[in-house]
Amino acid sequence: DFMAGLENDIKPAYGAKEEDIERFMRNGVLMWGRPVQTALDSGDLLVNQVRNSNKTPLVSVLITGAVGCGKTALATRIALDSGFPFLKICSPGELVGFSEAAKCQHLKKVFDDAYKSQLSCVVIDDIEKLIDYNPIGPRFSNTVTQALMVLFKNLPPPKRRLLVIGTSSNKDLLHEMGMEKCFSSHIHVPCLSKAQHITTTLELLDAFTPEERCSIERLISGRSAWVGIKSLIHMVGTAEQAESTMRVPTFLTLLEEEAQLQERS
Amino acid sequence: DFMAGLENDIKPAYGAKEEDIERFMRNGVLMWGRPVQTALDSGDLLVNQVRNSNKTPLVSVLITGAVGCGKTALATRIALDSGFPFLKICSPGELVGFSEAAKCQHLKKVFDDAYKSQLSCVVIDDIEKLIDYNPIGPRFSNTVTQALMVLFKNLPPPKRRLLVIGTSSNKDLLHEMGMEKCFSSHIHVPCLSKAQHITTTLELLDAFTPEERCSIERLISGRSAWVGIKSLIHMVGTAEQAESTMRVPTFLTLLEEEAQLQERS
Amino acid sequence: DFMAGLENDIKPAYGAKEEDIERFMRNGVLMWGRPVQTALDSGDLLVNQVRNSNKTPLVSVLITGAVGCGKTALATRIALDSGFPFLKICSPGELVGFSEAAKCQHLKKVFDDAYKSQLSCVVIDDIEKLIDYNPIGPRFSNTVTQALMVLFKNLPPPKRRLLVIGTSSNKDLLHEMGMEKCFSSHIHVPCLSKAQHITTTLELLDAFTPEERCSIERLISGRSAWVGIKSLIHMVGTAEQAESTMRVPTFLTLLEEEAQLQERS
Amino acid sequence: DFMAGLENDIKPAYGAKEEDIERFMRNGVLMWGRPVQTALDSGDLLVNQVRNSNKTPLVSVLITGAVGCGKTALATRIALDSGFPFLKICSPGELVGFSEAAKCQHLKKVFDDAYKSQLSCVVIDDIEKLIDYNPIGPRFSNTVTQALMVLFKNLPPPKRRLLVIGTSSNKDLLHEMGMEKCFSSHIHVPCLSKAQHITTTLELLDAFTPEERCSIERLISGRSAWVGIKSLIHMVGTAEQAESTMRVPTFLTLLEEEAQLQERS
Amino acid sequence: DFMAGLENDIKPAYGAKEEDIERFMRNGVLMWGRPVQTALDSGDLLVNQVRNSNKTPLVSVLITGAVGCGKTALATRIALDSGFPFLKICSPGELVGFSEAAKCQHLKKVFDDAYKSQLSCVVIDDIEKLIDYNPIGPRFSNTVTQALMVLFKNLPPPKRRLLVIGTSSNKDLLHEMGMEKCFSSHIHVPCLSKAQHITTTLELLDAFTPEERCSIERLISGRSAWVGIKSLIHMVGTAEQAESTMRVPTFLTLLEEEAQLQERS
Amino acid sequence: DFMAGLENDIKPAYGAKEEDIERFMRNGVLMWGRPVQTALDSGDLLVNQVRNSNKTPLVSVLITGAVGCGKTALATRIALDSGFPFLKICSPGELVGFSEAAKCQHLKKVFDDAYKSQLSCVVIDDIEKLIDYNPIGPRFSNTVTQALMVLFKNLPPPKRRLLVIGTSSNKDLLHEMGMEKCFSSHIHVPCLSKAQHITTTLELLDAFTPEERCSIERLISGRSAWVGIKSLIHMVGTAEQAESTMRVPTFLTLLEEEAQLQERS
Numbered sequence A, B, C, D, E, F: 001d002f003m004a005g006l007e008n009d010i011k012p013a014y015g016a017k018e019e020d021i022e023r024f025m026r027n028g029v030l031m032w033g034r035p036v037q038t039a040l041d042s043g044d045l046l047v048n049q050v051r052n053s054n055k056t057p058l059v060s061v062l063i064t065g066a067v068g069c070g071k072t073a074l075a076t077r078i079a080l081d082s083g084f085p086f087l088k089i090c091s092p093g094e095l096v097g098f099s100e101a102a103k104c105q106h107l108k109k110v111f112d113d114a115y116k117s118q119l120s121c122v123v124i125d126d127i128e129k130l131i132d133y134n135p136i137g138p139r140f141s142n143t144v145t146q147a148l149m150v151l152f153k154n155l156p157p158p159k160r161r162l163l164v165i166g167t168s169s170n171k172d173l174l175h176e177m178g179m180e181k182c183f184s185s186h187i188h189v190p191c192l193s194k195a196q197h198i199t200t201t202l203e204l205l206d207a208f209t210p211e212e213r214c215s216i217e218r219l220i221s222g223r224s225a226w227v228g229i230k231s232l233i234h235m236v237g238t239a240e241q242a243e244s245t246m247r248v249p250t251f252l253t254l255l256e257e258e259a260q261l262q263e264r265s
């Protein structure tokens, strides 16, 4: 049972709200395949660099990947696992209706608070939303963008160490703006791409009946797909509402339409 | 009699105004053809997903279709039929003269109110108007756009479930802005396209005399057209003002001019 | 005598200022040809639709035509002839120096007032000026544009009926902005195009001496022109200032220069 | 003696400042050639139309011509000669540092004041400066532009008559903006183009000694030039500062450099 | 000794600060060649026109030239030499951090003060900086630009005379904006272009030892260069810091790198 | 031991914060090769020009180079070594969340403070960040840009001398804006490009074990790379976290990926 596991795991640091953590990892971090472990390992290495290296009191990492690939959940996981006494997750949802200036003040406050703890972790989730990016124009808040770029590089005061985790589904944008260069490291999160990733996920979620899972496995084995973990979980949720005989077909239709499930070649 | 039926149906939820509901469904939801049922069924499925699935406390659906195809009436219908205790319809008419900031505050308030009920439905009607979209430029309020995008994806607090229904007649715009990706589902509403759709509508509306309807049926049978239900009802309203001998010809002229009524081929 | 006739006609509705009406129809609505009657008839039909049809409590009509073709006078005429208890003519002259926000508030107020009467008519004159349209850029107030688009489509509250008349000399602009689609009907006002239109006008205006009118008739008969009624009246005003022998030649020169009077072919 | 003549002429109307009038016609209106008379005659005709025609209580005229051709002086002359009890000259110099909104309020006030007198004349000098036009961009105040366009066409209240005179050295700009169409008439002011225009001016100004004027006449006779009256007067002012033997050569050099004085062909 | 000479010269007019004058002419106006005298003579002629001509109470001159060619020092010199009782030098340094509106108010105040004296001189230094010109965009303050254009042409009140001196290193920009036409005269300041200009300067500055000057003269004689007086003085300042044997080579290297010193051809 | 050396060196001038200095030179200025000495020498020469030359009370130098090449540390070093009684380092980190106007006020204050000391040094770090430069658009604060350009050239009051040091990793941008011309001198900081630069750095940092350094030397000798000193130090910090057997391989991988380490040719 995931929720139980989660509750045991969480030792909420100063600055983080339990409620937020539950929201950001609603369905946990399922080990659907190798890439999940790779991402968690990279996070671990950087956590240690912050803790141990005298030369680099600031380490910043950018987590990128497609919409719904699990960036927010992974960043939350890494941040929690660091065990740093200060942890703050900053996401666009809490800043709706803030003016550009108010957003900057808020971000500045988050970092100022972090500088007060000897070991801190700040997660800046969904950077392109935080900067109000709209490809039409394009438009975005340059004020917030600049504040972020400066804060990402700003060295903490003497004796303070900081890990910054940023997430974005638009790496190209961050590159063009010169924001990518503000991070010292980078983690890429892939989508699920193999039938086995999907079947593992269904099992871990305990979704459908064992018989249904068997028939799904048979139908998709050997085919490739491209779907974020978040979308996959939504499809499961929808398919489960259909009448019992329609659950598997509905799930497959959704997989074909939205997850680019390919014909066996 | 539609108005009577409507009055029986409505069990106004907390947050919705009876008066608004009458305005948004002035002429009810007539079953002019198959597509109407399909749209209502899809809505039903999503209502159940919100109510039942633990994995997805938030379901958001975008209803698109041509100007006047009946989006607002259908969204209102689905929302009412959910029977969720909280229902709020947010439409541009009530926000005329609001500043961008005030609009954002209002939208934030709507969602905050929704988060307080265990089961809520929020309808955001006419998204392109809410964001002040003008193809010249193009111009639009990026502030409101960003607020909507964040609110559409924002997970409700623990133990709260929410159905968001958005409507727009400009799907391309929403795609370009990346707003389409903020919805987890999509319902497309077509125009009336066959002669039978039109004759069914006239009957359901009890428009013209039975003799007039017969002659219209004869004149358009086997021809195709392309007209939204809202425009069709307006044409009927205009044609009925002409002198008795001119009512049918006037209606046909309007159908030909504005509904792209085609020659029998 | 026009002014006398006007005074008898006017039964100023609540909301309309007598003074404005005189200004907007300074020279009345002269029946210079068939198109004038056609436009007035269309107006009449829509007035009846508002009054009688239960399905369409809101009818909105866009009157378009070249600069000076008589749009404002015709809209005023139709509005007055409706006899609706509430009549408000909203024109750019009264909004000079208003901020965008103040303009929106004013427009909102006009419609809110209209919604209080059971039968109302609102004239929005010179839409491109109201929205501060300038082809260089182009520039315009999107805020006012959006307010108008929403107000033009906003259904009145239960038991209220409303006729909206908009005028513009830039139909293409309104089409591009998607504002044209906000109107349910459309009336186009042509310029005077035949010699007979001009001579009829001169007679109705009682301009020049009968002898002068005869000689003008002789000189232009069989030729075509393209002139708005407003410009024609201005030319008459100018020509009448010349010395007696120069009045007819001056008038013809002006007609040739500004009204595109063509050679007899 | 010009200044004496001027003093006799001026019967300052309500609203006009004597001081301004002196500044705007520093060197009077010299009759350097036929075009000056033509412009003054056209002005006269329009003054009469305002005074006499019942059909057109508002006449507006646009005076255009190259920078320094004498637009401001001519507009002032026509306005003074009208003898209308209200006269107001509105020029950019008095609005330096005004915000866009303050400019609009000022312009509105000028017209509102004019509407209070039965016969009024308002001069709007240097329209492109009033609207802050800059060809780079281009940039300009659309707010002031729109206020002017509306005020130029706004009919005075019943029993009031108004002559509006606008000046601009950028007719193309006004055409592009649709402002040209807001005027009912147009006067074009040419530059001095013949040697005789120049020699007449020198005589009327009593500039140089008679001998110097003779030698200038000999040297330029039969040649063409293109110079505004304002620039010509400036050149005279400069040449008169040179040592006596250099006065004529200096003047000719300036004429050649800045007035495009051509070789005798 | 320059500083001594300067102190004798200055008879600070009302409005000018001694300190400013020292800063603007730190190294005086050295007569490094013919162009310096020509520029000062042109200034003199215009000073007299203001003082003497009744026809032109306002004379405005634009001084242009490359960055560092000595515009500011020359404008200050001409202004001081006029001996006009009112003298005000307006330069960007004193307006850092002013809003656009505050800049306009300041400029308006400068001219209003000037209008109070019978003979005034106003220097507007570095126009492109005053208007915040940035070639990227391009961006600039149109508000300040327009205020300057109007003030440059605004005739002083009766009995007042005014000399306006503007400086700019971007003549093309001023032409494009139509600001060049606002000036009645123009003075162009060239760079030093001949070896002799440079050696004269070194002597006048008493820079290097006589022996060093000799060797420099020998090394550059017959070669051409292109350097502003300000840059030349800076190079001297740098070269003088090198060890004694390196002073001449360092100076030559700088001349070659930055002053485009050419090979003897 | 670097930190000890640093502590001895620092004689914090008025205006500078010790804490800042430690942050800006966290890892000191290591003599990794010839270019470091060249840059420090150039700085020295300019410090002397300020101190000694009467002709040039203001010297301004622009330090440019790739992101992470050590600009900030070098500027801090030169500024500290000047020993000028007033020293102020102005960097974007302290201005996060400031409005454009507030930034200008702050910068103005910094220079005004500097003008109060007889010998001052002002460091303006990371100019492109200070002006909020974003290549998308491009966007930047023209207000801050203009303030900087004016302040960089503004002569200090009599008897005051000032050294301005600016840093930027975008020399092209500064050139395009005309800001480069506001500096009287220029220092370029290169990246480490030879294997020996890297091995010298590792030794100076006392990074890895002597054995590890040997094996690194062997593996990279004769190859070229391109890496800023800041990035190199970060790579060392990361590699040192790996398990002992993985430290050297990890370091080489990072060098290959991010420092463009080339194959021996």
Ligand SMILES: Nc1ncnc2c1ncn2[C@@H]1O[C@H](COP(=O)(O)OP(=O)(O)OP(=O)(O)O)[C@@H](O)[C@H]1O
Residues within 6 Å of the ligand: A024, A025, A026, A027, A028, A029, A030, A031, A032, A036, A066, A067, A068, A069, A070, A071, A072, A073, A074, A126, A169, A229, A230, A233
């Ligand atoms: N291995 C996993 N990695 C990430 N998330 C997982 C994993 N397994 C399950 N999840 C669940 O999948 C969902 C991932 O959603 P999340 O919001 O993190 O995606 P995202 O990439 O941030 O989406 P968006 O691009 O919309 O911001 C969460 O509910 C999370 O609990």
Ligand SMILES: Nc1ncnc2c1ncn2[C@@H]1O[C@H](COP(=O)(O)OP(=O)(O)OP(=O)(O)O)[C@@H](O)[C@H]1O
Residues within 6 Å of the ligand: B024, B025, B026, B027, B028, B029, B030, B031, B032, B036, B066, B067, B068, B069, B070, B071, B072, B073, B074, B126, B169, B229, B230, B233
């Ligand atoms: N099957 C139906 N579906 C939708 N609307 C219907 C249907 N039958 C009748 N109607 C009536 O048709 C009208 C549809 O108008 P509605 O405002 O919903 O269209 P819309 O697509 O939202 O228009 P717009 O694009 O202008 O916002 C309403 O009056 C509604 O009562």
Ligand SMILES: Nc1ncnc2c1ncn2[C@@H]1O[C@H](COP(=O)(O)OP(=O)(O)OP(=O)(O)O)[C@@H](O)[C@H]1O
Residues within 6 Å of the ligand: C024, C025, C026, C027, C028, C029, C030, C031, C032, C036, C066, C067, C068, C069, C070, C071, C072, C073, C074, C126, C169, C229, C230, C233
């Ligand atoms: N048949 C007619 N139709 C319209 N106006 C007429 C007619 N006969 C006379 N007129 C007079 O002609 C003038 C028409 O001017 P009006 O302001 O209505 O034109 P407009 O098209 O609105 O001009 P603009 O494009 O400048 O707004 C009025 O003075 C009106 O009294």
Ligand SMILES: Nc1ncnc2c1ncn2[C@@H]1O[C@H](COP(=O)(O)OP(=O)(O)OP(=O)(O)O)[C@@H](O)[C@H]1O
Residues within 6 Å of the ligand: D024, D025, D026, D027, D028, D029, D030, D031, D032, D036, D066, D067, D068, D069, D070, D071, D072, D073, D074, D126, D169, D229, D230, D233
């Ligand atoms: N015939 C004339 N017409 C106009 N101005 C004349 C004439 N004769 C002499 N003048 C004098 O010439 C000058 C004309 O300057 P004015 O300011 O009117 O030109 P302008 O065209 O308005 O210039 P600008 O384009 O700069 O606004 C005035 O001093 C006026 O007294």
Ligand SMILES: Nc1ncnc2c1ncn2[C@@H]1O[C@H](COP(=O)(O)OP(=O)(O)OP(=O)(O)O)[C@@H](O)[C@H]1O
Residues within 6 Å of the ligand: E024, E025, E026, E027, E028, E029, E030, E031, E032, E036, E065, E066, E067, E068, E069, E070, E071, E072, E073, E074, E126, E169, E229, E230, E233
């Ligand atoms: N003949 C001269 N003309 C001008 N300046 C001279 C001359 N001789 C010496 N100087 C000195 O040279 C310097 C010229 O600098 P100035 O600031 O006037 O140049 P500028 O062209 O205004 O520069 P910028 O384009 O940067 O504004 C001053 O210090 C001045 O005293």
Ligand SMILES: Nc1ncnc2c1ncn2[C@@H]1O[C@H](COP(=O)(O)OP(=O)(O)OP(=O)(O)O)[C@@H](O)[C@H]1O
Residues within 6 Å of the ligand: F024, F025, F026, F027, F028, F029, F030, F031, F032, F036, F066, F067, F068, F069, F070, F071, F072, F073, F074, F126, F169, F229, F230, F233
């Ligand atoms: N020779 C050196 N030159 C410069 N910095 C050095 C040198 N040796 C060691 N360092 C250290 O390297 C780091 C250089 O970082 P610094 O912030 O100065 O780079 P930067 O070029 O300003 O980076 P950015 O482009 O991000 O502003 C500092 O920690 C500094 O102490």
Ligand SMILES: [Mg+2]
Residues within 6 Å of the ligand: A071, A072, A073, A125, A126, A167
């Ligand atoms: Mg996310």
Ligand SMILES: [Mg+2]
Residues within 6 Å of the ligand: B071, B072, B073, B125, B126, B167
């Ligand atoms: Mg709708």
Ligand SMILES: [Mg+2]
Residues within 6 Å of the ligand: C071, C072, C073, C125, C126, C167
């Ligand atoms: Mg009109």
Ligand SMILES: [Mg+2]
Residues within 6 Å of the ligand: D071, D072, D073, D125, D126, D167
């Ligand atoms: Mg003028």
Ligand SMILES: [Mg+2]
Residues within 6 Å of the ligand: E071, E072, E073, E125, E126, E167
């Ligand atoms: Mg200068």
Ligand SMILES: [Mg+2]
Residues within 6 Å of the ligand: F071, F072, F073, F125, F126, F167
């Ligand atoms: Mg730096």
